[in-house]
Amino acid sequence: MRRQERLRLLAILRDGLANGGAVHGEGIVESPLSDFTCPDLLAEEQRVFFRETPLFMGLSGDLPENGSYWADSETGLPILMTRDDDGHFRAFANTCRHRGAQVVPDGRGNQPRFSCPFHAWTYSNRGDLIAVTRAERFGDFDKTGRGLIELPCAEKYGMLWVRPTPGDDIDVDAALGGLEDDMAHWELPEHSYGASQIIPANVNWKLAVDTFGENYHFDVLHRETLASDIRGNLQTHDTFGPNYRMVFASIPGFAEASAKEPDIEKWPFRHLTLSVYFIYPNTIFLVDGAAVDVVRIFPDGNSTRKSRTAHSFYVRPQVKAYFEDPEFPERRYEDRFVGFNNVVVNEDYKMAESTQRCAETGFQSHVLFGRNEPALLHYHNAHRRGLGKPLLEAR
Numbered sequence: 582m583r584r585q586e587r588l589r590l591l592a593i594l595r596d597g598l599a600n601g602g603a604v605h606g607e608g609i610v611e612s613p614l615s616d617f618t619c620p621d622l623l624a625e626e627q628r629v630f631f632r633e634t635p636l637f638m639g640l641s642g643d644l645p646e647n648g649s650y651w652a653d654s655e656t657g658l659p660i661l662m663t664r665d666d667d668g669h670f671r672a673f674a675n676t677c678r679h680r681g682a683q684v685v686p687d688g689r690g691n692q693p694r695f696s697c698p699f700h701a702w703t704y705s706n707r708g709d710l711i712a713v714t715r716a717e718r719f720g721d722f723d724k725t726g727r728g729l730i731e732l733p734c735a736e737k738y739g740m741l742w743v744r745p746t747p748g749d750d751i752d753v754d755a756a757l758g759g760l761e762d763d764m765a766h767w768e769l770p771e772h773s774y775g776a777s778q779i780i781p782a783n784v785n786w787k788l789a790v791d792t793f794g795e796n797y798h799f800d801v802l803h804r805e806t807l808a809s810d811i812r813g814n815l816q817t818h819d820t821f822g823p824n825y826r827m828v829f830a831s832i833p834g835f836a837e838a839s840a841k842e843p844d845i846e847k848w849p850f851r852h853l854t855l856s857v858y859f860i861y862p863n864t865i866f867l868v869d870g871a872a873v874d875v876v877r878i879f880p881d882g883n884s885t886r887k888s889r890t891a892h893s894f895y896v897r898p899q900v901k902a903y904f905e906d907p908e909f910p911e912r913r914y915e916d917r918f919v920g921f922n923n924v925v926v927n928e929d930y931k932m933a934e935s936t937q938r939c940a941e942t943g944f945q946s947h948v949l950f951g952r953n954e955p956a957l958l959h960y961h962n963a964h965r966r967g968l969g970k971p972l973l974e975a976r
């Protein structure tokens with residue numbers, strides 16, 4: 582993010598704190614609740630969003646060194662990601678070319694080769710089939726071309742992208758739609774992997790995404806938690822192709838900065854703000870002073886009413902030193918989830934569950950997005966565009 586852009590955003594938040602906030606939307610929008618209950622829509626979403634679209638999976642820190650691997654099935658397909666012996670990021674269908682078993686159990690680690698648990702065919706971290714058990718008995722065949730099926734993948738700005746269907750290369754800049762400066766600015770390659778968790782929830786996957794899309798609710802739903810740190814009903818709002826960026830103001834941060842330093846150009850942007858990105862089609866990306874969170878939200882199988890949130894966080898170098906200081910063995914990366922889950926799991930997703938029930942009762946056909954909730958409209962329309970459906974309109 583360029584300096585001028587940071588100053589523009591800080592000024593909006595500073596003025597919003599003084600004057601009561603900014604509103605960005607053109608009007609009120611009616612959004613159909615059937616989006617959260619329709620099995621045909623979910624089948625289309627599965628195909629278009631989770632098979633054919635490049636997905637932001639995580640950061641370079643997920644594969645910190647040559648030989649690192651990460652096997653992940655959250656998209657609904659088993660995917661194996663590796664950093665090969667030359668340091669290249671690679672992705673494969675994690676299915677054995679012999680009889681189709683999953684080769685590498687979901688998880689992370691470092692190993693140069695992978696042996697299938699069924700009959701021990703062995704693959705390199707470049708995906709080549711390098712050994713067939715008892716080959717003389719199995720029968721003779723050409724191993725070339727029988728390696729793991731390679732998936733399009735790309736690593737740029739410290740982000741890892743994979744498309745779960747073989748085919749064309751991924752154009753990361755095109756997927757970012759103008760967020761390239763932002764991503765370069767956050768120095769993501771310097772962040773190291775902290776920890777991850779999976780959050781199952783009884784909500785449609787898009788309702789889980791909705792919970793991150795406005796801060797109108799902070800002073801009500803989060804009055805005992807987040808509201809003392811982040812000013813509710815105040816956000817910047819910018820869109821980048823199908824993606825959006827909102828920046829929220831840290832209340833103590835802004836108070837301290839304005840007391841200490843009248844010149845806004847000297848304010849430390851990252852310490853005063855929480856930046857919330859939606860990265861199409863399913864990821865929320867959060868940046869605060871200490872770390873970044875990648876929150877990938879998926880449908881849970883074919884259920885319209887269940888989702889899984891795969892949440893990983895990555896820390897800046899100075900924060901890594903804090904967690905790994907040998908004098909304080911009780912400091913654990915996982916502890917960061919306590920605060921996140923108090924807000925997102927115990928408050929946001931609970932509320933989303935009640936909206937899911939509302940959608941299923943049929944009592945009402947639509948819900949409303951206000952002028953102060955513009956990101957919700959943007960991302961629901963990004964999905965509609967992706968599926969070739971008519972757009973929602975403000976009135």
Ligand code: FES
Nearest residue numbers: 677679680697700
């Ligand atoms: S299925 Fe993998 S070795 Fe047989």
Ligand SMILES: [Fe+2]
Nearest residue numbers: 792798803929
């Ligand atoms: Fe929330």
